[in-house]
Structure formats: structure tokens, C-alpha cells
Amino acid sequence: MALAAGCAWQPPVTDQAVPPATVADTAARFSEPEAPFEPPADDAFHVQPSAAELAAVAPGTILRYRPIAPEAYYFFEVNARAWQVVYRSNDTNGKPQAVVATILVPDEPKPRLLSYQVAYDALTRRCAPSYEILSGSMVEHLLMNKALRRGWVVVIPDYEGPETQFLAGRNAGQGVLDGIRAARRFLPDAWVDADTPAALWGYSGGAFASLWAAEIAADYAPETNLVGIAAGGPPADLASSAEHVDGGLFAGLYFAAVIGLSRAYDRIDVDTLLNEKGRRMFEDLDASCVGQELAWVKDPVLSGYSFDDMRDYVTVDNLLAVPVVRQVIAENRLGQRAFTAPLLYYHARFDQITPTSDARALARRYCELGVPVVFESAFGEHITAAITHASRAVDFLADRFAGLSPADDCAQLSRDRNP
Incomplete structure (x- = not known):
């Protein structure tokens, strides 16, 4: 029966008001989309608001929202209730733009907020997470489920923005941070409030976006309360x-x-x-x-x-x-700014895209800026390491949510450079 239903699973509705009145009274509510789904270019939900409408609101403000039934990849499940929100952010050059994020809430949410950055590495919005989670073509929901099973609320931003500016760091980082702001505003305080700790996780292009968000958070969104970052296989240089x-x-x-x-x-x-x-x-x-x-x-x-x-x-x-x-x-170089949240940086032993020397050099740059870094070698090559080290990434973030202090590999990284 589950397979016949397409594996889209929705937990029981609780008595929590979603969204709160502060959002429901000001944002436009769209109906739940139904298959066959319109791609973003043809979906009214994704249309950019006017420049005046965007300029009139602060980054992170929700302009539209809708419930969705998240669809799993083949025969797996997305064990969460889900909504999508359109929120104001800024592009690379500071121009206001509307970005879409998907919010996943498990049946019994804990006060933990994870922003998961999909490595969609795209030049078209057909590959945006908000569309792939509708159509069932997103592979990385298997990794997000590890967080949902722990009761964490997960927000998944289309951080490349409406122009899909692949590898534009500031554009991506701002999209991530404003997505966290939007999730806090959209969900009731019983699930996520202003004090709820947040963490970032992503692999490859998703790690690049996560690290950019971490680097600019102190200036762009100082209220974010980041407690940990897990970044695997970013393009270090x-x-x-x-x-x-x-x-x-x-x-x-x-x-x-x-x-x-x-x-x-x-x-x-x-x-x-x-x-x-x-x-x-x-x-x-x-x-x-x-x-x-x-x-x-x-x-x-x-x-x-x-x-x-x-x-x-x-x-x-x-x-x-x-x-x-x-x-x-x-x-767009990583490693230019410090952040206080501990970092788990993992890199595939046989990575074909980023040489190990570049990865270790980036880890050392973060150390020199004062970032607590745990640097680990992940089993496999660039693609498989996303899977082989995923449980370790979730364990690392769980410890950060619990307030535990991680090990710090900065002394060893320094010795490796200066034997």
C-alpha cells in the first residue's frame, strides 16, 4: 500500500498553528500542488514578486507559503510534514530577490533546526530542491532522513536563487541564512523559536553554500545561533x-x-x-x-x-x-572569514575534484582564523563519500546541539604543514 501511494508520508496533524498568525495574515497562501507538477519556470508559486514588494520587506520575510506532500526517491519515505515558503533574500550584488525553501517537520519535533544544503549544482531550476522533493527525484533526502529521525526540523533552501547562480558564494550564503530566518518565522514557537540552535550541513556544492553561510553569518544574520557545521567535499579552491x-x-x-x-x-x-x-x-x-x-x-x-x-x-x-x-x-574563495561554530570538514580519500592538499589547506586557513576544526578522511571517492560519512556528520551535529565540545585537529593540521 505504501508503494502504491508513492511513498509520500504525512504524520498526524497536531494542534499547532502553522503558520502563526503573523505570517498567515501577511503572506499569500497557495494550495497544495498536485501531480503532474509544474516546473518552477511555469509555477506561479515561484514567480518573482515586484521589485517594490521585495524592497519593502526585510530579508527572511515570508511572502508566500503552501503545504506539500514530499515525494521520496523511488521506494523510500520522507518522514515529515512539509511546507514550502517564498522569502526575500539578496543576490550576489545585494539586489533583493525571492528564494524558495522547503521545511520538513517530523512527527515529534525537537528544538533543533538543521539547514541542509543540497548539492544540486544547477543551471536550471528544474533541479532545485523545492521541485525535486515534489517530483521524487531528490537523492539526498536519504541523508536528511537521518536528521528527521532524530526529531530535527530541516529547512532546505534553493540557495542558488532564481537565476541559479552556481558557485556564487555570497548569493548562496545569504539564501541559506534567510531560509533559516524564514523557517523560524513560519513555525510555531513550540517547535522552533528565536533561541533554537541551528546547524548547517551540506556536501560538495552544498558544503560550499554551508561554509559561505557560516562565514557571513556574523555580519549578515548575527541572530542565527549557529552551533555546528558539517561540510563534506567542498571545492576548497x-x-x-x-x-x-x-x-x-x-x-x-x-x-x-x-x-x-x-x-x-x-x-x-x-x-x-x-x-x-x-x-x-x-x-x-x-x-x-x-x-x-x-x-x-x-x-x-x-x-x-x-x-x-x-x-x-x-x-x-x-x-x-x-x-x-x-x-x-x-x-568566492572559502576561508576568508572566521566563525565560532565548530566545523566537521570531511574529504574523500580518493576525491577526483578537489585535491587533498587543497582540502587540508582550507582546513588550516579556518584554524588560523580561530575556527575549531575536526578534519576527517572519508572512505570512498567524491560521490560515495557523501554516503559513507553521513552518519558521522549527523553524530557530530547531534553533539553540538547537546552543547558538547568537539575535538580540535588544528594543532595536528599545523604540524602536518610544518613537520
Whole structure:
């Protein structure tokens, strides 16, 4: 019977008012979407409000909301009640924009709030978490379920924003933090209130967004009350990772990153930098995403770009040496700002995208900024390590929620650099 029902599971409704009157009286309520689901580009729920409407409210303010029935990947369950909210955030350049987040609440929620950043690595909103959890194509709900089983409330932001600015750090970090703000406003105080501790978790592109949120939280959202971050396999150095994958199996990631960053930074003059072959590549991958095969869109890694070199698509000898490109990469570099929450940084032993030396260098930068870092080697390569180390990530965050102090590997990381 569960399989026939599509594995969408909703716990019993309690007497809690969702959302509170402060939201219900000011935000527009949409009805629960039904299959076949409209993709975000055709869904009225996702339409950007007017510039005036966005400018009139503070970041994190909820503009729309709706209940949903979260759909699981194949035969698994999403054991939570769920809602989606549209909230005001800011893009890379500080321009107000509306972002969507999905909020999952287990049957007996505890005062714990986890912001989970999906590695959707997308150039199209068809791969956004808010759409994939409706259509049942999100693989990472298997990891979120580990948190839901512990009673944690989970918020899943579409942190790339409406323009899907892949790898634009500030855009992503602000989307994450405003999603936490929106979740606090949407849920009753009995579940989540202003004092509820929050944690961040993500892998790969999701780890990049999580770390950016942690780095800017003190300035952008100082009330967030972050107690822990679990980040696995982030691109520790964008330029180094680009050089590492260029001409190899994962070369398509480099192409996707250029497209995503060019959307966030119009000072990257792609018309001048791309040759005719590069312009065709941009058009070909304009609506692609990495590793989201059930979204039925192109995957940059599987679309014929493996083992290609970027130099064949541009008008310069080395794209990474172009001053404006170097500046954008520097602005999106991780490890520039301190945060007080302890960090579990895990990295695959056989990672194909980020060299281990880059990962350890980023961990050391955080140590030098005063961040308590636990650095661990995860079994497997880049993809499998997301699974093999997931339980460890949840255990780490559970201890942070409990107020326990973690070990700190900073002394060892320093010795490894200076034997």
C-alpha cells in the first residue's frame, strides 16, 4: 500500500498553528500542488514578486507559503510534514530577490533546526530542491532522513536563487541564512523559536553554500545561533579545482562553474572571452545540472565535455589568468572569514575534484582564523563519500546541539604543514 501511494508520508496533524498568525495574515497562501507538477519556470508559486514588494520587506520575510506532500526517491519515505515558503533574500550584488525553501517537520519535533544544503549544482531550476522533493527525484533526502529521525526540523533552501547562480558564494550564503530566518518565522514557537540552535550541513556544492553561510553569518544574520557545521567535499579552491578537472573526466564541472559565475558577475565579458565553440557550449549547458539524472536535463559531466580543455572554448590562452576572472575567483574563495561554530570538514580519500592538499589547506586557513576544526578522511571517492560519512556528520551535529565540545585537529593540521 505504501508503494502504491508513492511513498509520500504525512504524520498526524497536531494542534499547532502553522503558520502563526503573523505570517498567515501577511503572506499569500497557495494550495497544495498536485501531480503532474509544474516546473518552477511555469509555477506561479515561484514567480518573482515586484521589485517594490521585495524592497519593502526585510530579508527572511515570508511572502508566500503552501503545504506539500514530499515525494521520496523511488521506494523510500520522507518522514515529515512539509511546507514550502517564498522569502526575500539578496543576490550576489545585494539586489533583493525571492528564494524558495522547503521545511520538513517530523512527527515529534525537537528544538533543533538543521539547514541542509543540497548539492544540486544547477543551471536550471528544474533541479532545485523545492521541485525535486515534489517530483521524487531528490537523492539526498536519504541523508536528511537521518536528521528527521532524530526529531530535527530541516529547512532546505534553493540557495542558488532564481537565476541559479552556481558557485556564487555570497548569493548562496545569504539564501541559506534567510531560509533559516524564514523557517523560524513560519513555525510555531513550540517547535522552533528565536533561541533554537541551528546547524548547517551540506556536501560538495552544498558544503560550499554551508561554509559561505557560516562565514557571513556574523555580519549578515548575527541572530542565527549557529552551533555546528558539517561540510563534506567542498571545492576548497575554485581555481585549483578547475585546473584539476580541466581536460579530465569531470571537465564539464569547469564549464558549468563558468556559466554560473557569469550569471552572478556581469563584469565577466563572456561575449569577448568565448569563441564560437564556447558560445555553443554555453547554449548547450544553459539548462543543465550535475548528477540529477531524474530531472531529465543535461548533465555537464555526461554531455560530451569530458576530457575537453577549456582553452578550446575561449579566446585567451588561460581563462583563469584573466584579471576579472581571477578577481571573481578571489571573491568566492572559502576561508576568508572566521566563525565560532565548530566545523566537521570531511574529504574523500580518493576525491577526483578537489585535491587533498587543497582540502587540508582550507582546513588550516579556518584554524588560523580561530575556527575549531575536526578534519576527517572519508572512505570512498567524491560521490560515495557523501554516503559513507553521513552518519558521522549527523553524530557530530547531534553533539553540538547537546552543547558538547568537539575535538580540535588544528594543532595536528599545523604540524602536518610544518613537520
